[in-house]
Amino acid sequence: METNGSRNRENFEVREHDVLIIGAGGAGMRAAVEAAGKGLSVGIVTKSLLGKAHTVMAEGGMAAAIGNVDPEDSWRQHFIDTMKGGKFINNWRMAEIHAKESPDRAYELEQWGALFNRTPEGKISQRPFGAHTYRRLAHVGDRTGLELIRTMQEKVLATDTKVYMETTVTKLLQDASGRVVGALAYTRENGKFIHYKAKAVVMATGGWGRIFKVTSNSWEGTGDGAILAYDIGAEMVDMEMVQFHPTGMVWPPGVRGLLVTEGVRGEGGVLKNSEGKRYMGDYDPERMELSSRDVVARANFSEVQAGRGSEHGGVYLDITHLGYEGIMQKLPTMHEQFLKLADVDIAKEPMEVFPTIHYTMGGIKVEPEHCATTVPGLFAAGECSGGLHGANRLGGNSLSDLLVFGRRAGIGAVEYVEQNTHGTDIPEADVQTEIRRVLDPMERTKSDKDESPYLLQSELQDVMMEHANLVRDEDALKEGLGKILAIKDRVPNVKVGGNRLFNPGWHTAQDIKYLVQVSELIVRCAIERKEKRGSQWRLDHDELVDEYGSINFITKKGPQGEVEIERREIPPMPGHLSELLDESAKGAKV
Amino acid sequence: MTENGNSAARAGAAAVADDGPKKTVKLNIFRGTEEDGKEVEYEVELAEGMVVLDAVLKIQAEQEDDLAVRWNCKAAHCGSCSAEINGKPKLLCKSRVEEYEGQEIHVQPLHAFPIIKDLVSDVSWNYEVSKGIKPFTSDEQAPFTMYEEDVERLYEPKKCIECFMCQDVCHVLRTHNKHEEFAGPRFFVRNQWLEMHPMDNQDRLEDVKEKDGVGLCNITKCCTEVCPVGIKITDNSIIPLKERVADEYYDPAKWLMRKIRGRKSMTNREAEAAKNGN
Incomplete structure (x- = not known):
């Protein structure tokens, strides 16, 4: 490039849509189908190729109380399980909607060509999963996420939705009144800028598992959507809540953190320590390996802490009782994964596993009916939004979440577009300023302060591993916050080589500010919530402290760019829901 | 903060590697575009169980920050990291470096489609x-x-x-x-x-x-x-x-x-x- 941070005008394309959807996982694609089905012009932007989003990594299944295997199941019990799993700080209305609508979303997938494993009666089969009272997960082997994403992808391709693959959004654009009227993006292939004009925007960008070194997330999980929304004033909810999946691979080093599906335990896999003891009885004698993820993750962690770990610092997960045939039918992907990557035949020997970052319960705060954020014109669904899962998500509740709230966000965006007649223009100077900011790491003159985006990201990941892991305390969190803020100061120094043509260094340079900001929010909220609750496990405080049982931590960007944290009371639950929880507390199944 | 199991395991692995001189592996990676590209040799430290994608990403992080490669899940579930190793199409995340012991390793993009840059083709x-x-x-x-x-x-x-x-x-x-x-x-x-x-x-x-x-x-x-x-x-x-x-x-x-x-x-x-x- 000939420019040198100069004020030359950059060319950019303009694309107009009624609804712009950012992210092409399950939630984004479901929103697109909804809006396109109403005849609106829809654009969907994805950082990757279509069909590669993290949804594809979901293995175990989709929770839906359709009662094909256990006819006693009901939306009521699914609601209770979800609230109990989330330690009651969930948005109860979202949990109600989710439990009621998941069955229709599962049937809808089938209507669109998805194929689930069958019961002997020819219905969708359902498997048991951690903390679900009944067998509830519609599944196809251990590749349910692939089935979901491919079905949605083919559905999207059958609409008029315009898909912009390998395109990165860098900023949400607002008009003078503050409403969202589009976004600025660039194509990863050649660094061409696009100004999307849209009457409504749906954020569906997934989570931020890349803030940790040991993660089951791909490079994409950098929290873009959450921070793009935060940056323009959207409220975030319970950012401290980050899920560690109990079972990630530990060896070899290159695959550390790679997911081992909960389906292994669903199919009867047992956890053992180096002494050969099946230890879950010490942590949750009733549910054993199928306890909630927060409990199993801490149990695995504790066994290793106590010196009862495996050769490579994990615990053993044994599924050999299924035999080769059973494994090839129920868990073929796991068999292949261990054989190919770790030289372990899981039909003959146990796997070594250890907790890995998996999912982010916190996120953009949304109104439950139609997923509106607190910024007009901006909707959010899926992992980037928060509320449904409270302090801990149950396995299988993510795929159903994507479809239930992806659809509702789509409906919300459609209604918003129909009710509003605003224009989508913004001053070109705003576009040019943003383009200059995005190009800066590539075009700025070299200096001795320059930092590598890869190494800065790696440094941040080490800080989060050390200070905000699955057990936390105040001193470590505060020290971690200091380190994060020091890294934040260095973000403007990120410098990359090469040019705009498919340049991963440049792309990584964009991600780092999201990673740092989202880490700051997590640690600040983790300092404030002084208790053990679900995935927030403060060693220096008691479990389930009353004071925090009815509170969400809301974060918002303050006028000086500082993080504002508010304790917000959860609104009282209506009688028809609180009665369910009361009945359940008495031991009744409903 | 107490040390977690991961760092303990990492320390263990490092101790093994310290026993002898660090092993390295050489990769010849296609760099450039459809019109103007050639293989460049890189040398990178070998880790236990390393796959070719690990090696490529290590080169990207430490030596060539603009080295283009597609990947996502790193678990052979998503199909993003397809490229050609020694002329054969392979998922880079599933190809162990040690499989190629005694051979040169040549990594090229998929050739049935136009090459955008390095290991990325226009699919x-x-x-x-x-x-x-x-x-x-x-x-x-x-x-x-x-x-x-x-x-x-x-x-x-x-x-x-x-x-x-x-x-x-x-x-x-x-x-x-x-x-x-x-x-x-x-x-x-x-x-x-x-x-x-x-x-x-x-x-x-x-x-x-x-x-x-x-x-x-x-x-x-x-x-x-x-x-x-x-x-x-x-x-x-x-x-x-x-x-x-x-x-x-x-x-x-x-x-x-x-x-x-x-x-x-x-x-x-x-x-x-x-x-x-x-």
Whole structure:
């Protein structure tokens, strides 16, 4: 490039849509189908190729109380399980909607060509999963996420939705009144800028598992959507809540953190320590390996802490009782994964596993009916939004979440577009300023302060591993916050080589500010919530402290760019829901 | 803060490596564009169990920050990191470096598509083909009643992760450049499950014959050999489609039925029933 941070005008394309959807996982694609089905012009932007989003990594299944295997199941019990799993700080209305609508979303997938494993009666089969009272997960082997994403992808391709693959959004654009009227993006292939004009925007960008070194997330999980929304004033909810999946691979080093599906335990896999003891009885004698993820993750962690770990610092997960045939039918992907990557035949020997970052319960705060954020014109669904899962998500509740709230966000965006007649223009100077900011790491003159985006990201990941892991305390969190803020100061120094043509260094340079900001929010909220609750496990405080049982931590960007944290009371639950929880507390199944 | 198990394990691994001089591995990676590119040799420290993608990402992080490579899940589930190692299409995340001990390692992008840069090719053509296939359509209302035996042969084609390595290795595309006339193995796999799904009511055989050009395949099975999820593409997808096309277009009774009904000569269910002698 000939420019040198100069004020030359950059060319950019303009694309107009009624609804712009950012992210092409399950939630984004479901929103697109909804809006396109109403005849609106829809654009969907994805950082990757279509069909590669993290949804594809979901293995175990989709929770839906359709009662094909256990006819006693009901939306009521699914609601209770979800609230109990989330330690009651969930948005109860979202949990109600989710439990009621998941069955229709599962049937809808089938209507669109998805194929689930069958019961002997020819219905969708359902498997048991951690903390679900009944067998509830519609599944196809251990590749349910692939089935979901491919079905949605083919559905999207059958609409008029315009898909912009390998395109990165860098900023949400607002008009003078503050409403969202589009976004600025660039194509990863050649660094061409696009100004999307849209009457409504749906954020569906997934989570931020890349803030940790040991993660089951791909490079994409950098929290873009959450921070793009935060940056323009959207409220975030319970950012401290980050899920560690109990079972990630530990060896070899290159695959550390790679997911081992909960389906292994669903199919009867047992956890053992180096002494050969099946230890879950010490942590949750009733549910054993199928306890909630927060409990199993801490149990695995504790066994290793106590010196009862495996050769490579994990615990053993044994599924050999299924035999080769059973494994090839129920868990073929796991068999292949261990054989190919770790030289372990899981039909003959146990796997070594250890907790890995998996999912982010916190996120953009949304109104439950139609997923509106607190910024007009901006909707959010899926992992980037928060509320449904409270302090801990149950396995299988993510795929159903994507479809239930992806659809509702789509409906919300459609209604918003129909009710509003605003224009989508913004001053070109705003576009040019943003383009200059995005190009800066590539075009700025070299200096001795320059930092590598890869190494800065790696440094941040080490800080989060050390200070905000699955057990936390105040001193470590505060020290971690200091380190994060020091890294934040260095973000403007990120410098990359090469040019705009498919340049991963440049792309990584964009991600780092999201990673740092989202880490700051997590640690600040983790300092404030002084208790053990679900995935927030403060060693220096008691479990389930009353004071925090009815509170969400809301974060918002303050006028000086500082993080504002508010304790917000959860609104009282209506009688028809609180009665369910009361009945359940008495031991009744409903 | 207490030390966690991961760092303990990391320390253990490092201790082993310290026993001798650090082992390294050399990779020759294609750098540049379609018009202007060549292989460049890199040397990188070898880690236990390292896959080629690990090595490429290490080079990217430590030596060449603009080295272009596609990847996502790193678990062979998403099909993003397809490239060619020593001339053969491979998922980089599933190819262990040690498999190539004693050999040079050459890493190139997929060659059946235009190269954008380094290890990244422009695979967008595949999505255009996909868009042209009639989607699943059913007259019946879900939830469907379908038995395991009705659908078990659909599980195999549905495992496809769209890595497009079968497209890359197919002579019709790679050597003869028939992208205009031929959909490629990936999309016969898709057509096959659609055609065999008991609840689907669309007729795709004319498209399979005319638009997708199934006749151009001369069943060399190259696609089956490279499929990372083990789909027997030739035997289970392409040959059955060829047979159905032959039946449909060269059987006079079916030809007549087709003219009268203006769609599939039989629904999938009728075809199944006929086959089972009901």
